[in-house]
Amino acid sequence: MNEIRVFAPATVANVGSGFDVLGFALSDIGDMITVRKTDDLGLHIKNIEGADNLPLDCKKNVSTVAAQALLDSYNNTLDYGFEFELVKKVSAGSGMGSSASSSAAAVMAVNELLGRPYSKTELVVFAMQGESLASGTPHADNVAPSLLGGFTLIQSYDPLRIIPLHYPKDLVATVVHPHIEVKTSDSKRILRQHIPLKTAITQWANLGGLIAGLAQENYELIGHSLKDVVAEPTRSMLIPLYEQVKEMAHKNGALGCNISGSGPSMFMLSQSLDTAHKLADELRVMYSNEQLDCDVYVSKINPDGAILL
Amino acid sequence: MNEIRVFAPATVANVGSGFDVLGFALSDIGDMITVRKTDDLGLHIKNIEGADNLPLDCKKNVSTVAAQALLDSYNNTLDYGFEFELVKKVSAGSGMGSSASSSAAAVMAVNELLGRPYSKTELVVFAMQGESLASGTPHADNVAPSLLGGFTLIQSYDPLRIIPLHYPKDLVATVVHPHIEVKTSDSKRILRQHIPLKTAITQWANLGGLIAGLAQENYELIGHSLKDVVAEPTRSMLIPLYEQVKEMAHKNGALGCNISGSGPSMFMLSQSLDTAHKLADELRVMYSNEQLDCDVYVSKINPDGAILL
Numbered sequence: 343m344n345e346i347r348v349f350a351p352a353t354v355a356n357v358g359s360g361f362d363v364l365g366f367a368l369s370d371i372g373d374m375i376t377v378r379k380t381d382d383l384g385l386h387i388k389n390i391e392g393a394d395n396l397p398l399d400c401k402k403n404v405s406t407v408a409a410q411a412l413l414d415s416y417n418n419t420l421d422y423g424f425e426f427e428l429v430k431k432v433s434a435g436s437g438m439g440s441s442a443s444s445s446a447a448a449v450m451a452v453n454e455l456l457g458r459p460y461s462k463t464e465l466v467v468f469a470m471q472g473e474s475l476a477s478g479t480p481h482a483d484n485v486a487p488s489l490l491g492g493f494t495l496i497q498s499y500d501p502l503r504i505i506p507l508h509y510p511k512d513l514v515a516t517v518v519h520p521h522i523e524v525k526t527s528d529s530k531r532i533l534r535q536h537i538p539l540k541t542a543i544t545q546w547a548n549l550g551g552l553i554a555g556l557a558q559e560n561y562e563l564i565g566h567s568l569k570d571v572v573a574e575p576t577r578s579m580l581i582p583l584y585e586q587v588k589e590m591a592h593k594n595g596a597l598g599c600n601i602s603g604s605g606p607s608m609f610m611l612s613q614s615l616d617t618a619h620k621l622a623d624e625l626r627v628m629y630s631n632e633q634l635d636c637d638v639y640v641s642k643i644n645p646d647g648a649i650l651l
Numbered sequence: 652m653n654e655i656r657v658f659a660p661a662t663v664a665n666v667g668s669g670f671d672v673l674g675f676a677l678s679d680i681g682d683m684i685t686v687r688k689t690d691d692l693g694l695h696i697k698n699i700e701g702a703d704n705l706p707l708d709c710k711k712n713v714s715t716v717a718a719q720a721l722l723d724s725y726n727n728t729l730d731y732g733f734e735f736e737l738v739k740k741v742s743a744g745s746g747m748g749s750s751a752s753s754s755a756a757a758v759m760a761v762n763e764l765l766g767r768p769y770s771k772t773e774l775v776v777f778a779m780q781g782e783s784l785a786s787g788t789p790h791a792d793n794v795a796p797s798l799l800g801g802f803t804l805i806q807s808y809d810p811l812r813i814i815p816l817h818y819p820k821d822l823v824a825t826v827v828h829p830h831i832e833v834k835t836s837d838s839k840r841i842l843r844q845h846i847p848l849k850t851a852i853t854q855w856a857n858l859g860g861l862i863a864g865l866a867q868e869n870y871e872l873i874g875h876s877l878k879d880v881v882a883e884p885t886r887s888m889l890i891p892l893y894e895q896v897k898e899m900a901h902k903n904g905a906l907g908c909n910i911s912g913s914g915p916s917m918f919m920l921s922q923s924l925d926t927a928h929k930l931a932d933e934l935r936v937m938y939s940n941e942q943l944d945c946d947v948y949v950s951k952i953n954p955d956g957a958i959l960l
Contacts, residue, residue: 363856497860497876505863505872536845539881546855547672550862551806554814557866563814567806
């Protein structure tokens with residue numbers, strides 16, 4: 343095999359009370375990477391479609407940095423190199439795991455071309471190096487669901503422990519990406535580094551309820567438990583129409599609504615596609631009324647994660 | 652029906668990473684209460700067996716305070732009163748939910764004599780008034796599992812939301828109560844009221860893993876996820892042989908080991924009765940070698956909670 347094409351989905355991290363530990367994968371929306379073996383040794387980016395300002399320099403692009411981490415670990419001398427073509431559908435800075443999609447797709451593709459020396463779970467640690475380049479921290483809460491699909495809990499980093507969670511198959515996400523820029527670094531800066539013990543207890547009681555709700559397929563419990571008392575109160579201030587969107591979501595049957603990643607995207611969970619589409623329609627109207635551009639996605643939870651095309 | 656006898660089990664609260672929110676019920680060990688209707692109006696405590704220093708004054712005993720909370724809510728004029736006889740098997744101050752057992756048994760018994768106007772779940776709020784008397788806080792993390800059985804998550808107090816959790820039926824607890832006094836107030840005082848966000852995230856990642864582990868019946872995950880980074884590091888210092896017990900538990904096949912309630916009792920979880928009994932034997936030897944008295948219990952998780960006898 344000399345050429346391979348991989349799709350890796352966009353993801354929602356910081357899922358409400360699962361701040362910094364919980365993520366899930368979306369369907370259809372994501373990045374595609376074609377990787378082919380070349381006579382030139384090393385890594386080369388031939389083309390990037392769908393994004394203007396991403397570097398072609400392999401040391402500065404998350405996909406090749408992630409791929410290089412894999413090759414460094416693989417540590418076999420190769421008599422060929424790899425050429426990358428990226429088709430990006432997830433906007434950088436959207437809060438939908440743009441860098442994670444590219445990193446996940448890249449390591450999955452190179453792994454296949456090498457004859458699959460690593461499992462998907464083992465690939466997470468390489469994709470994390472792409473995240474490290476993108477945000478300064480090798481976090482896994484987007485790359486894990488992008489590779490593995492479903493809902494994943496990152497329990498710890500040392501050692502890296504990824505817990506795939508059970509969830510109801512009918513769950514649907516509506517995600518809106520208002521076209522404004524929120525820098526992850528800004529979004530991090532406005533979080534307090536110490537929190538009241540009481541607040542922390544509320545958060546973990548809610549996360550406990552969320553994971554129990556997913557496991558028990560109890561939609562009321564899922565919705566109630568999304569409540570985030572740590573990041574949302576401050577981060578939501580950076581997102582236009584945040585409170586109005588939450589109110590609309592509540593009125594229109596969403597189980598819950600929260601920030602996707604560190605924003606500005608927001609996600610809503612619903613029990614049916616009908617509700618999810620209704621929310622999407624309302625979102626388009628709301629942002630359009632404010633002359634704000636946005637992208638809106640309706641997506642079942644993606645059970646597969648990154649796949650070969 | 653003029654007389655009823657109820658058993659309500661001892662409980663383990665603050666289950667590792669489930670600090671302040673998670674509890675489970677033990678089997679066999681617990682308090683028994685006999686309540687009978689009397690011509691004298693109001694509440695009366697006739698006798699308390701198994702504890703020397705508990706008050707017979709109905710305004711000062713957790714069982715009658717809890718029962719009175721129920722009667723206040725019921726708010727029907729009764730032409731009879733209630734006489735209580737308590738048989739206590741759970742030592743006050745043990746960290747095994749002694750006051751909760753009495754409170755739970757009392758409200759269950761009175762509820763039956765009234766013709767069961769309340770569900771077991773509704774009784775929790777009354778039993779909490781006994782906890783309020785005992786510790787100054789109307790917490791539910793012991794009374795909920797004592798009434799309902801199994802593992803329960805207290806998600807919030809306003810409104811009171813109790814989430815019964817799925818758990819593997821083979822799970823066995825070994826609990827040791829070393830005979831030293833740790834006052835709940837001391838145990839509370841040594842907790843920091845603000846914690847680093849990073850510590851909080853570690854805790855909720857672990858609680859997430861614990862609830863997923865219980866739901867998935869994944870014993871390795873349960874054991875790994877019990878780790879408590881908030882309360883155990885300081886509270887364990889008040890418990891004799893704490894580190895040695897943990898090491899012994901680990902060596903002898905326990906899934907995990909932590910403080911029961913606010914101590915001084917400790918609990919260990921195991922996958923089999925054999926392991927649980929082996930741990931119990933080792934515990935007896937360890938404390939005996941130090942000339943410390945202790946009680947040791949081996950118990951499957953109690954699925955039923957409080958029951959009529």
